[in-house]
Amino acid sequence: MHIPRILLREPLATGKILVLDEQPAHHVRRVLRLRLGAALRVFDGQGSEHEAILHKIDRTQVMIEIGATIASIAEPPHAITLAQGIPRGDRMDFTLQKAVELGISTIQPMWMQRSRKKLDETQMQKRTRHWQGVLISACEQSGRATLPELLAPADYHRWLGSDRVDGLHIMLHPDGEYTLPELERPRGRIVLLVGPEGGISSEETTLATQSGFFSVRLGPRILRTETAAMAALAGMQALWGDYRTSG
Numbered sequence: 001m002h003i004p005r006i007l008l009r010e011p012l013a014t015g016k017i018l019v020l021d022e023q024p025a026h027h028v029r030r031v032l033r034l035r036l037g038a039a040l041r042v043f044d045g046q047g048s049e050h051e052a053i054l055h056k057i058d059r060t061q062v063m064i065e066i067g068a069t070i071a072s073i074a075e076p077p078h079a080i081t082l083a084q085g086i087p088r089g090d091r092m093d094f095t096l097q098k099a100v101e102l103g104i105s106t107i108q109p110m111w112m113q114r115s116r117k118k119l120d121e122t123q124m125q126k127r128t129r130h131w132q133g134v135l136i137s138a139c140e141q142s143g144r145a146t147l148p149e150l151l152a153p154a155d156y157h158r159w160l161g162s163d164r165v166d167g168l169h170i171m172l173h174p175d176g177e178y179t180l181p182e183l184e185r186p187r188g189r190i191v192l193l194v195g196p197e198g199g200i201s202s203e204e205t206t207l208a209t210q211s212g213f214f215s216v217r218l219g220p221r222i223l224r225t226e227t228a229a230m231a232a233l234a235g236m237q238a239l240w241g242d243y244r245t246s247g
Helices: 022-031 091-101 121-142 156-161 202-210 225-240
Strands: 005-007 017-019 039-043 049-057 062-070 080-085 106-111 167-172 189-194 214-216
Touching (some): 005 121, 022 049, 080 091, 080 225, 091 225, 106 156, 156 202, 167 202, 167 225, 189 225, 202 214
Parallel strands (some): 005 039, 080 189, 167 189
Antiparallel strands (some): 017 062, 049 062
């Protein structure tokens, strides 16, 4: 029997009774259509997950009782940051959703030369809230109890020139010098750089290489931006991640 999972951004403790905020209450009442006494699971986005029971539900209030702690799914051994050039349309939604399922830890949206037209502040705030909702839904679906961090959209040149964490830095490029198996096993965080539609420009490629990124190709075919990110993440998990240990 499928037990629904919901994110609650507050401390969870066995025996505690919580009144749900508007958004999770709407999800329980209108989307999941749960009845009094229904079982569910709740997680805090920081790795903690509990059983729960629907304690009260009416038009004005939804309350749950927190139950026992559940052993949550372990996070991948290497934290992965996806630095994604912002694409057009709903491609970013797909990328975020699948990246969560494949174990990403941080998302860095970026404005690059071939990105869609920049949005104004109000539009960007709305879009960022939407992206955050995509991440939450993907966590609820995939069984992860740790919510990946969504960073504020950044200008590519400023981001590239900022101080970044040590680790393995990979730039996807159809004419890349390396393949994933040719790279040394990472010892720390992995940063994966993926361009928007049309890929990373020549100038951006040169700057990334000068900044220590390995130019990596994913086979002989040209992949769409959303396909490239997913293929690379799956490859990393197979080579260095939890595909080797899961199950």
